Each structure stands twice: as structure tokens, then as C-alpha cells.
Amino acid sequence: MGERVVLAYSGGLDPSTAVGGHAEVVAVAVDLGEHDEDPATTRARALAGGAVEAEVIDARDEFADRYCLPALRANALRPASALLPPLVAQHLVEAARRHGATTVAHDRTGADRIRFETGVRALAPDLEVVAVAGADEPVPPRPPVRIEPGDPDELVLTFDRGRPVAVDGETVTMPQAVRELNRRAGVSGTGRLTGVRAYETPGASALTTAHQQLEDVTLEPDLVRFKRRVERRWGALVHEGLWFSPLKQALDSFIDTTQRHVSGEVRLVLHGGRAVVTGRRGEEALSDLGLGFGQPRRLPDKIAAT
Numbered sequence: 001m002g003e004r005v006v007l008a009y010s011g012g013l014d015p016s017t018a019v020g021g022h023a024e025v026v027a028v029a030v031d032l033g034e035h036d037e038d039p040a041t042t043r044a045r046a047l048a049g050g051a052v053e054a055e056v057i058d059a060r061d062e063f064a065d066r067y068c069l070p071a072l073r074a075n076a077l078r079p080a081s082a083l084l085p086p087l088v089a090q091h092l093v094e095a096a097r098r099h100g101a102t103t104v105a106h107d108r109t110g111a112d113r114i115r116f117e118t119g120v121r122a123l124a125p126d127l128e129v130v131a132v133a134g135a136d137e138p139v140p141p142r143p144p145v146r147i148e149p150g151d152p153d154e155l156v157l158t159f160d161r162g163r164p165v166a167v168d169g170e171t172v173t174m175p176q177a178v179r180e181l182n183r184r185a186g187v188s189g190t191g192r193l194t195g196v197r198a199y200e201t202p203g204a205s206a207l208t209t210a211h212q213q214l215e216d217v218t219l220e221p222d223l224v225r226f227k228r229r230v231e232r233r234w235g236a237l238v239h240e241g242l243w244f245s246p247l248k249q250a251l252d253s254f255i256d257t258t259q260r261h262v263s264g265e266v267r268l269v270l271h272g273g274r275a276v277v278t279g280r281r282g283e284e285a286l287s288d289l290g291l292g293f294g295q296p297r298r299l300p301d302k303i304a305a306t
Contacts, residue, residue, distance in 0.1 A: 004101040006092055007132070008108070008116075009046050009054070011037065023103070027051035028095045030088045033060045033179075053099065057091050064175035068204070073162045073255050073262075075212045075228075076235035077204040085112050086243035089119030096127055103128040115241035122244040152271035153184055154278075157210045159266070162259030164207060178203045185270050206275040210266040218261050218282035227258055 002024050009027035027046035031039065039056035046054035067087055071077040085108065092104045104127050108116045117129045157177075158166035164177040172180060181203030215224060230251055237248045264282035268275050 003103075004052075004099055005103040005105050005130075006096045006099060006101040007051070008088055008092055008104070008106040009042075009051075010107070011035070011042055011045060024052045025050060025105075026095065026099045026101060027054040028092055029054075029056045030091050031056055031058045031060065032063050032084065032087075055095060057095075059087060059091060061173075061175045063087055064173075064178045068178055069163060069174050070252055070255070071238070072164075072204075072207055072211055073259050074231050074234045074251075075208055075215075076231055076238065077208045080204045081112075082115065082238050083243075085115035085241065086119040089116050090123060093120055093123045093127065096124065101127075103130060105130050105132050107132050111239070111241075115243075118241035119243060122242075152269045153187065154267065154269050155184065157207070157266045157268065158264075159211065159214055160263050162211065162262040164211075177207065181206045185275060187270070206268060206270060209275045209277060210268055210280075211262070213277045213280050214264050214266050214282060215258075215262055217280055218264060218284055219258060223258060227255070230254060 004026060005023045006026045006028055009029045011029065027043075027049075029039075029042050029046070039058075042056050043054040063083070067083040068077060068080060071080070071083055088106075089104075092106070095101070096104055104120050104124075106113070106116055106129070108131070113131060117131075120127060120129045155168050157164055158169075163174060164172065166172060167177060167180050183203075185202035185206040215227070219227070234248065234251045234255070237243070237245060237251070242248055261284050262282075263284070264280065266277055266281075267279035269278055270276075
């Protein structure tokens with residue numbers, strides 16, 4: 001067996017042409033639900049393109065539970081695209097170990113390239129990371145999405161310790177919550193972020209809005225203010241590709257501690273590209289706006305037992 005390279009495969013690259021040379025290419029596709037192609041078809045295309053081995057890893061549930069949930073608790077789930085590179089990097093490093101590869105290759109561009117390469121180097125500093133042909137080509141912006149007017153969609157989200165556990169009373173897992181909110185919020189154009197690139201983050205936007213509003217009635221005000229500062233630093237670390245850094249892990253621990261009391265219900269109306277909170281009720285609320293549009297009611301301050 002010659003030198004092996006693990007390639008982050010998305011179906012658009014010919015493995016042997018992309019890497020070049022005499023290295024054996026192992027194509028690894030990380031499925032995050034972005035494409036509808038059958039895994040067997042993806043593997044067959046990679047092998048036909050010159051890969052000696054090909055894997056398709058279903059990481060959809062892992063992405064929701066291990067990446068989206070921490071970001072939601074940090075109120076930094078928008079844009080969710082910043083969470084993708086570290087997840088892909090982790091799976092590429094694991095694949096490199098399985099297949100005895102010494103190099104990880106990819107075609108990421110811009111900020112995603114930095115995040116991906118930073119993630120690989122944090123997990124496996126001994127591996128070489130290379131960008132293949134086309135990695136530096138600019139990504140054209142998507143055309144603007146026209147939001148058609150329609151009826152408002154009202155829903156109630158239930159949270160338990162910062163985790164969404166039900167939509168309209170129906171129990172859901174974190175992956176199911178993300179998929180359901182993507183579907184319903186996407187209809188109204190919620191979560192459309194524009195810039196050099198345009199991202200669709202409908203579920204992320206709606207979930208973050210609801211979670212942040214619930215924190216405001218379940219956490220002590222000084223804790224909320226300090227947590228907002230932590231959230232900004234957490235988001236900056238993720239934006240810079242430092243998902244695996246010691247500081248980010250320490251901030252995760254603090255944020256997890258704050259979520260012990262973030263339980264309750266939030267009513268949202270999705271319409272015209274926005275997610276608007278019209279009611280919120282915490283199980284241990286410091287104040288309660290209720291799900292029935294009641295006036296704000298201040299409850300006695302209390303200190304949570306530790």
C-alpha cells in the first residue's frame with residue numbers, strides 16, 4: 001500500500017484528478033442532509049473517479065446533538081454553516097487513522113477553509129492538510145429568495161434544560177426539532193442571512209429566538225448579562241475555527257451550568273421572514289408573560305439552590 005490521502009468528498013470532485021500524484025485516495029463524504037443522493041451512488045461515483053476506497057458517513061443526528069445543541073445553548077446557532085467544518089474535520093481525521101493516511105485533502109474555500117484546516121490541525125497535528133484545485137475559487141452569491149405572503153404559522157416550543165423537547169406538544173429529539181423548524185420556518189423565509197454568501201438557517205433562527213427569550217424569564221438578570229458576554233466570545237471562537245480549543249471547552253462548561261433552569265414553553269409566530277415570540281412561560285420563571293398574552297408579572301427574586 002502506497003501513501004494514502006483522505007479526501008473530503010462532496011461528489012463534485014474527481015478524486016484522482018483532485019489529489020494528483022501517485023497517492024491512493026480514500027474518498028469520505030460526510031452526509032449532513034444537504035443532498036438527496038443515495039449513499040451507494042455517492043460511493044460508486046467516488047470509486048469510478050479513482051478512489052481506492054469510499055465511505056459515506058451519516059452525521060445528521062450527530063450534527064444536531066453535538067454541534068447544533070451547544071450552539072443553541074450559546075445562542076450562537078446562526079449561521080449554522082460555521083458548525084460544519086469542525087464536524088467534517090473530525091470525521092476526516094478519524095478516517096485518516098482508520099485507513100493509515102498521512103494527508104487530509106479538501107476543497108473548502110474562504111472562512112470554511114480556515115475552520116476546516118484549523119480543526120484538523122487541532123485534532124491531528126501530525127497530519128498534512130492540503131487544499132485541492134478549486135479551493136481558492138470564490139463562491140458566487142445565491143440569488144435573493146422571494147418570500148411569498150402566506151398565513152402566519154403559530155407553534156409552541158417546549159424546552160428542558162435548554163434542549164428543545166417538543167413542538168406543539170409532540171415530543172421531539174434535537175435532530176427532529178431542527179428538521180421540523182427548518183421545514184416550517186423555511187416556508188416564511190425565516191433565517192435568511194445575506195452577505196458575500198447567502199445562508200438558509202430557518203430552524204436555527206427560530207430556535208435561537210425562542211431559546212434566548214426563555215432564558216430572559218428563567219435566568220437571574222446578572223447571569224443573563226454575563227452569559228451574553230460569554231456567548232459573544234463563544235461565537236467568535238467558533239467563527240475563527242477554534243471549536244476544539246481549551247477556552248471554547250471551558251465556556252461550554254459554564255454555558256451548560258446555566259441551562260439547568262432553562263425549561264418552559266415559548267410560543268412563536270412565523271411569518272414574513274420573521275420568528276416573533278408572542279408568549280413565554282418558564283417552569284421556574286423570574287417573570288412570566290404567559291402563553292395567553294398576559295401582562296408581565298414580576299415574581300419575587302430567588303436564588304437557585306446549588
